[in-house]
Amino acid sequence: MSSDSNVKRTKLDPFGTSIIENYENLYGKEFGIQPFKPFLPKISNPAQSMRRGVIFGHRNFENVLKAMNEKKEFAVMSGIKPSGEFHLGTLMTACEVIYFQQQGGIAFYCIADVEAYEDNNLSFDESEKIALSNVTDLLTLGFDPKHGYIYRQSKEEHVKNLAIIFGRGVTLATMKAIYGERHMGLYLSALIQAGDILLPQLKEFGGPKPTVVPVGIDQDPHLRLTRDLAFKFRKKYKFISPSSTYHKLIKALDGSPKMSKRNPLSYFTLEETPEIIEKKISRAFTGGRPSEKEQRKFGANPDICPIYDLYLYQFYEKDEDVIKLRNEECMSGNLLCGECKLRLIKIVLKFVKNHQRKRLRNIDYAREILSIA
């Protein structure tokens, strides 16, 4: 049951800090997000994040599922704000985009450099360098540009033009209700983001189609705005209301409320050295007990543990391994946090080293995609 104080705590802010204590509070009337779980039996090849409940909610996913199952045209659209290297959150989104692309969707991946400027005051020259790194990661993870489109907001005229068209459909009151009192640039960036989400449905991109936007739950306000705009401009563009899936936000490594650039110990990136990643995981907060004795007796708590999250969200390939870790090792007290961290470090470093080796092959391709000389 959601109390008023819980709902307050779960206020979503795409430009700030959303700390979510109970994801179930987001279901139903107040937020309008639906549980994702009921779809699982209907998806022939669910993604890891779907099977494990990391993707916990959606809006209107039935549209996209129908297209997927009937082999009809659909799109997947998401992106990254190029203000930093790939970390665990952007990695999750990228993997979700690639998953839907592999299920037959045409994939749109946006480099949100206008948002990086409006929100973080990064010039387009500065964000270009970061975008190159981001796109290289995306390609390395398996994004297929032949069945997709990677672009920068600042260079995509259709997106800017949609923002201009959508301006008439948004009152100041709506903007303030969704985003709070912000400067004009941030509101403009929200309109541009609505343009991103509806870009796949323009006639230049094949016309109206079901589109799924896989994002972290903190991005839901953009979806609400865009779904409203899709409705308001449905006559002119025949927009189908965009769908979304929401993944949970990964816990900060150091036990702080949220992964944050201001707090480098709270996360690691795919470009950091093995030594630094090892150090960050070693020092991470866990769900362990104060003493070995207590842990052996009472077990640890995976639900507050960022190390467990890393296994669950990304690094254990087999679901059985996660279940075993949770029930037979962590909660039973059989595995101590130090050992658990060492095991994770091995897996993560193997992944990162492999990724870093493979990405060298993709830098030139990324440069070409971004038209960087």
Next chain:
Amino acid sequence: MSSDSNVKRTKLDPFGTSIIENYENLYGKEFGIQPFKPFLPKISNPAQSMRRGVIFGHRNFENVLKAMNEKKEFAVMSGIKPSGEFHLGTLMTACEVIYFQQQGGIAFYCIADVEAYEDNNLSFDESEKIALSNVTDLLTLGFDPKHGYIYRQSKEEHVKNLAIIFGRGVTLATMKAIYGERHMGLYLSALIQAGDILLPQLKEFGGPKPTVVPVGIDQDPHLRLTRDLAFKFRKKYKFISPSSTYHKLIKALDGSPKMSKRNPLSYFTLEETPEIIEKKISRAFTGGRPSEKEQRKFGANPDICPIYDLYLYQFYEKDEDVIKLRNEECMSGNLLCGECKLRLIKIVLKFVKNHQRKRLRNIDYAREILSIA
């Protein structure tokens, strides 16, 4: 002396109705507009509207005057919202742009189709037709595209990109203070207009230079916003704060507060038939007395008379003729309003017929400039 109630009555609204009872109220601290008259002796070839006090105020015109007198580079920038045919107000602005172009300025003329969309819900397809008519008029009046640039906001990427850059420099409070509580599109259109005004100073257009924006006084809020943005972004772009000249707003023909599309008897356009123009002038409100007897005795009042305005603002070529009309004919009671109207009708119809004949030669050129197939 300006009283509080006068200042209230002179609130300027570029998207609505500004009714100005006393232009002197706009001088000085409250609005920051300076009287134009002191410049007159320093201008070797002042425009008709300058000599006659129709251009009554300015911001920072000294910058442009210096460039003009020293034969240095400067720009003139103004435009039209393509929501209707050329009328007396847009005619005045166009003549001012052409005047500054003939004094050596490089001329920028913007077709504000984004504003026409945001403010009047005109689609770009609809406004394209009107823009063709507007540009044809502009060419017919003497605008020289070889020393100028005519463009549509919706197609000029530099302008849209400047709006995105400027977004970060404007708080919601500023927008509300200048424009009141409007929808997002209108705020966006204001940012785009700031982009128009500073476009001539981009390196792609030759870099920073003094720029004069000749407009009706109701457009001053855009200038205030843009001058503020020019200051905020001066480091990156080396912007010189744009200058402006302000003309008085021509009175509505029918005695209503302002010329307005909702009120077709309040104005005429350059594309209307001679019969309609004749009828509108015949029916116009004047500064005359209730009876011939009284008028012969006390004279009429040119200061409230739209017919007098037409002579003064546009249609009498010689200043002496205006002075004679005012002192020896109108105020002295020697000329009755009916005769005065007949005289004006002749002059206006001659001008309009001549203009309509000449404009046929320019339609194809206008089509080419606007890239209309």
